[in-house]
Amino acid sequence: MKRNTAQPGGASAAIAADGWTLRKRLKQTRGTRLRGAVRGAIPLALAGLLANLANMGVTLIIARALSTRSYGAVAQLIAIFFIVSMPGSALLVGVVRRITTWQHSGQLDLVAQWVRRVRRVGVALVLVVAMLAVAARGFVAHELSLPGPGGVAEIVTAGAAWCLLCVDRGLLQCGRLYPALAANLLVDAAVKTVFTIGLVLAGLDETGAAIAVLLGVLAALAHTRSTLRRHPDAVVGMSPEPGSPAAPTARLAVEVGTALVALAMLGLLQNIDVLMQGRLAPDRSGSYAAVSVASKVLVLAAVVLAGFLLPEAADRRHLGQHALHQLGATLAILLVPALGLLSAALLAPDTLLSLAFGPRFTDASGALLPLAAAMTCLGATVLFTHYLLALGERGVLLALGLAAAATVPLMLWADGSPTSTARADLACQAVLAIVTGLSVLAAARRTARA
Numbered sequence: 119m120k121r122n123t124a125q126p127g128g129a130s131a132a133i134a135a136d137g138w139t140l141r142k143r144l145k146q147t148r149g150t151r152l153r154g155a156v157r158g159a160i161p162l163a164l165a166g167l168l169a170n171l172a173n174m175g176v177t178l179i180i181a182r183a184l185s186t187r188s189y190g191a192v193a194q195l196i197a198i199f200f201i202v203s204m205p206g207s208a209l210l211v212g213v214v215r216r217i218t219t220w221q222h223s224g225q226l227d228l229v230a231q232w233v234r235r236v237r238r239v240g241v242a243l244v245l246v247v248a249m250l251a252v253a254a255r256g257f258v259a260h261e262l263s264l265p266g267p268g269g270v271a272e273i274v275t276a277g278a279a280w281c282l283l284c285v286d287r288g289l290l291q292c293g294r295l296y297p298a299l300a301a302n303l304l305v306d307a308a309v310k311t312v313f314t315i316g317l318v319l320a321g322l323d324e325t326g327a328a329i330a331v332l333l334g335v336l337a338a339l340a341h342t343r344s345t346l347r348r349h350p351d352a353v354v355g356m357s358p359e360p361g362s363p364a365a366p367t368a369r370l371a372v373e374v375g376t377a378l379v380a381l382a383m384l385g386l387l388q389n390i391d392v393l394m395q396g397r398l399a400p401d402r403s404g405s406y407a408a409v410s411v412a413s414k415v416l417v418l419a420a421v422v423l424a425g426f427l428l429p430e431a432a433d434r435r436h437l438g439q440h441a442l443h444q445l446g447a448t449l450a451i452l453l454v455p456a457l458g459l460l461s462a463a464l465l466a467p468d469t470l471l472s473l474a475f476g477p478r479f480t481d482a483s484g485a486l487l488p489l490a491a492a493m494t495c496l497g498a499t500v501l502f503t504h505y506l507l508a509l510g511e512r513g514v515l516l517a518l519g520l521a522a523a524a525t526v527p528l529m530l531w532a533d534g535s536p537t538s539t540a541r542a543d544l545a546c547q548a549v550l551a552i553v554t555g556l557s558v559l560a561a562a563r564r565t566a567r568a
Contacts, residue, residue: 159426159444163451165300166422169307170415174474176311177411180318180327181475186404189479191264191324193407194396195273197389198258199331202277204385206284207421208378209236211428211507213288215373218432221292233285240282247278262393263400269328276332283335286342291429298345299425305341310334376515377507383518384500387550388417390525391489391543399534406536408471408479409486413493416456420497423448424504431508440562441505448501456494463487482536489540495547502554511561514554521550 181189220228251274255267264270290299310330317326392410396403427448431441462470467483506514525546532538 159423159447159451161296161300162303162422162426163419165303166419167455169303169422170418172307172311173411173418174415176314177408178474179315181408181479183318184323186478187265187400188323188404190396190400190403190407191269192327193392193403193410194262194264195269195324195328196331197392198262198270199273199277199280200389201382201385202274203280203284204382205378206277206281207381208374209281210284210288210291211377211381211504212374213285214291214429215432215508215510217288217292218429218436221433233289236285237282240285244275244278244282248275251275263397265324268323268325272325272328272332276328276335279332279335279339283339283342286339286346287425289346290342291425293349294429295345295349296426298349302338302341302345303422306334306338309337373510376512379515380503380507380518383515383522384496384503386522387496387499387518387525387547388414388493390522390529391539394526394529395532395534395536395539398530398532402481402534402536405479405482406485406539408475409482409489409536409540412459412470412474412486413489416452416459416490416493416497417500419455420448420452420500423451424501427501428504428508431505435509435565438565440565441508442558442562445501445505445558449498452494452497452501456490456497459490460487460494463490485536485540488537488544492540492544492547495544495551498551499547499554502551502558505558506554506561509561509565511557514557517550517553517557521546 180192184192216232217229248271251271255270255274258264258270258274259267287299287302290296290302310333313330313333314327317330320326322329392403392407395406399406427441427444430444434441434444463486467486468480471480471483471486503514503518525543528542528546529539532542
């Protein structure tokens, strides 16, 4: 009897011990996955950090060389670039999703032919956009209250050329060539830095800054082509066989269209404050541009980290797994500069702006803390959106659309006041980050159950 009564207790103890061991192993596995994700994202994070430091260095130099009005015009031109380049970022999402599908279905023979066709069409479109930009530059400059049409055509052409660059960067991501992608970010930053400083100091002002952006994109494009030629097996695998079936385009068009709308909304949310504030109060655009440049470094960092998150999430979707560990790693990395900027904005905003841009640009210092918080939220939303796009989720479009629709009238209500503009932006961005974050959790549960 004693032996029989002892058995259930011993079995319960063994089960409890096994359960404790299983929970410990699962916790260790999650920790290992998170550390692995952080290591995978670090090359891009470091490259993004160096690129942002280069941008800040350029800012320190040209802010002192330009008038506040010219510097505000540079900020507006950069905003135009980000908006025009959104189709390229959408195409990158489509490239990653399409090639990831081909990788898992054994159809890599379709890649080479498809990429060549996309590149030919892309070159033709860049030329058309460049001609239209030259024709419409006066109209655009007038509508945005720019000092003149100089730089408009160059910045629009750079945004169109960015689309070609995004195709090649998508190939690098699909091949998990993260170090090469990091190097590409540095090539773009280095060329842009050298030519911005040189051309602005030569007296070309905002036109010189726009030309430098275009040269940076072209240099990065040349680098990606060279890298892909050196690693032909990373993505393509083999040349297309004669008689290979044509690459499906209908589904790709839907994926790219969805990504285009989503990223266009993100571009609008990132830059609408600069465009609206510059239009409503052009005399204060330079001071607000300084605050904007300091804050939106966080969004640029999130875009860089999305280059790691996007292919990882798409790949795990095909395996029936979520990529929350990869998402958590990118959020953790993003949080480091965000906390630093928020602390500086809270404790010494005037000192920070004066050291970085000069005492002429401290008039909008009250906007730094709310705008830094808004861009922290938007950085998280950028990562959440890329995660959802990698899974083919389209519900995020509604959230982004509603946020963009709410932001515009709030900017008009702010009437060009830097602090009011930043606070209105924060209200919209905080709500949007919460909504998209909850959408990610719901999508991850659905992926794990599938």
